Amino acid sequence: MTLTAHSIIAGTEAESPSVEAGTTAAAEAFPVYRATTPEQRGAFLDSVASEIESDTDAIVEAAVSESGLPEARISGEVGRTTGQLRLFAEVVRRGDHLGVRLDPALPNREPLPRPDLRQRMVPLGPVAVFGASNFPLAFSTAGGDTASALAAGCPVVVKGHPAHPRTGELVARAVTRAVAAHHLPAGVFSFVLGEGTELGQELVRDPRIKAVGFTGSRGGGLALVATAAARPEPIPVFAEMSSINPVVVLPGALADGDVRALAEAYVGSLTLGAGQFCTNPGLLFLPTGADGDAFLAAAGEAIANAPGQRMLTPGIADAYSAGTARVEGTQGVRVIATGQAGDGEHAPAPMLSEAPAGLLTGTDVTDEVFGASGVVVRFEDVEMLLPNLERLEGQLTATIHFAPDDAEAARRLLPVLEEKAGRILFNGWPTGVEVSHAMVHGGPFPATSDSRSTSVGSLAIERWQRPICYQDVPADLLPEAVRDDNPWGLRRRVDGELE
């Protein structure tokens, strides 16, 4: 193993990772951790955030060095990661995620009495989380999947991404310190590190693991989904995988707006972080006509002036170059502009190309190219646009640029985009995902393997839970969440109505 960082199994650093030691400790920790009160769990999540902050300098240094991403971006990502932990702490303390429902007994109901029924959500069990290459903090060791699973009451075993092992180790140590400070069982958190895919496969096969969170490639995600489904006890996988995030520019947005500024903003989103965002706007629909021509010319100019940025790993840069070559080599595709390769070994040039609408099916022009490669498709009117949107696969985001004149067209596009994407934006760019209660970072396949949830925002907690009903359980045996005296002060649903 060439990694220069350690695995941390239930509080103990180890040169070589033992998946089984981590999952065994997680399974042992589960009964204790699941029984923590909202206050205890909230305080622990807050501590994880504080422990990360207390080591910010070292974490930022490691992450900048390992990822090649700018310091400002990484510092922002630290804040995003700790902010998400604190948001989840707030949600856990409020306890709404427990989804409590009470249907009181109706002993005199005819023809049959109704028993006393009480429902709450419980955690699924130990969760395996796979760190992402492109967000060494916010989608990695203590990122959204880990934070939401811990919030739900699930111990976590993280498979660190080999592109940023030291960053992962530092964050894992921070989580481990918080576990110890709160006198939780050490198995609440483990971090295993290794090259190749076998370690991750072993983790997903392990019978103690009850769910999986993943952010990465379509191939990687589907491999884990297949492994999870083939287990004697299949388990749910939330894999966030592949999205080209279509953007539709409607005519009014060009007629009413500053076309050059809009084109530059597009290229800014396309090339941000070397294009290594799940929400990168890889496909843009642009009106035919002079305004569209002007937009395309300005975008081409901006691309030509955009330097290549160092990508996360040489492998990712190679895949990007193969992807752009594939797009470029597709008959009918015209390259609009190519930027300059950047300094260093894996900083390939951004590329902007144009494809006729007919290429959106039957070719792989719409397969995600991870990096700063954008494809533009021209359209004459909404009639032509709609079937092209309908043919797209599921997406994380869909964006419309419009002016008030375009309202009728936007109204027709909206329901089609709702069937395709987890987030719909107007007059903005999809890169940048707010961490809040109403966010959805999810969407129909292949954007994710399970469109019914999100990997960002407080709804993400619900991925790791299942409901239990208590029927005629004696009062002094009931869990606090469903007790008559409501010691946690939860908002509860009684006979279907919120108290």
Place this chain on the structure above:
Amino acid sequence: MTLTAHSIIAGTEAESPSVEAGTTAAAEAFPVYRATTPEQRGAFLDSVASEIESDTDAIVEAAVSESGLPEARISGEVGRTTGQLRLFAEVVRRGDHLGVRLDPALPNREPLPRPDLRQRMVPLGPVAVFGASNFPLAFSTAGGDTASALAAGCPVVVKGHPAHPRTGELVARAVTRAVAAHHLPAGVFSFVLGEGTELGQELVRDPRIKAVGFTGSRGGGLALVATAAARPEPIPVFAEMSSINPVVVLPGALADGDVRALAEAYVGSLTLGAGQFCTNPGLLFLPTGADGDAFLAAAGEAIANAPGQRMLTPGIADAYSAGTARVEGTQGVRVIATGQAGDGEHAPAPMLSEAPAGLLTGTDVTDEVFGASGVVVRFEDVEMLLPNLERLEGQLTATIHFAPDDAEAARRLLPVLEEKAGRILFNGWPTGVEVSHAMVHGGPFPATSDSRSTSVGSLAIERWQRPICYQDVPADLLPEAVRDDNPWGLRRRVDGELE
């Protein structure tokens, strides 16, 4: 085809079913149906209930004749089915299932402003529902899966169960009348009928189908799960499959109670409806000692006096006989009592047997035998009981019989049973599933293929939904559910807090 009833494809009766016609009509109906208001959808669900009631006599006659179940049971099931539809209508009108969250824009936030974010749940798309053999109404054509999918805004294509084709046809006609009366697209509901498994497989493979609901055998459920996972676009399957519903009788329940009455109540639950309940108590843990001996003797006596009842189909009766033969032939198993075979051709005798705890792993004694076959395992103390419970697969229900003296033991069992089951009962029997808000008819695999939901009760609606986030969408383009003026009067979460 030997079935004597018709398929009904989008309002039109057909001798031979066309899956594609049904799914095409469903896909065409989806954009219109998903856009119905809570009031429109609630009124439609109420109408489905009324239309079923208007044909109660014919439906009861058909279902009694096809299933062999008693008229009182079938009449009760009609009421349960219509009651569930009306409960879902109430939930839909209230709109809580839309799960609306609003995070208002923070234009002055530093370092970056927050956009306006609004979240609501939307329906997944057309749903395939498989009718169950054992509940010709409540888990079939207009049963829980169909009612919850329609409530969520999903068109439904039902694959009727060939054991009760006429019942299915009559109910399908009732739904079809309601669709027409409410001027909804005919494709909102279709009903296809056929022998064998190919029709169902074709339905699950169809790209227009976006989710599947199933109640039936483990083999049948897993076959559909595999097909759904192998699609180019995999889709979620909620399959309710296999459960032996463990019951633990604690010593106090015997010492304090009427042992004979308790034993008779057990046999009553075990033999109810020829034991053809998903929640049939197939495994009972009984204390060693004189009280346990007395319980077992009384239960054996009750079984010996219990006549075999006609099972749903000859095939189900054959599978039951093979199952009981398998249990009887397992080395170490002792048959306590066998009842009398009933009149007619497929009314096999109930059976009660005892197995040593050691047989709970490594043999198939714990595989579900669908029918009136119970296995009793004796235990000396909770220490011996716990590992046996931990070894069980996932269950729909787990039951404890106890008296106040047993509180300490029950307290230790509860968290273990919470990890195994979707519903936990005290001092009752698991057969009989209340339709209400707090009910859970679900549980860890293999009780279901997805423990995160339920197929009975109002939480079932959420199976067929996914979240969408609207970012900076202009006010006049927003859907009603997330508009500032809240025209539907929904309870909404603003910055995470319920209004």
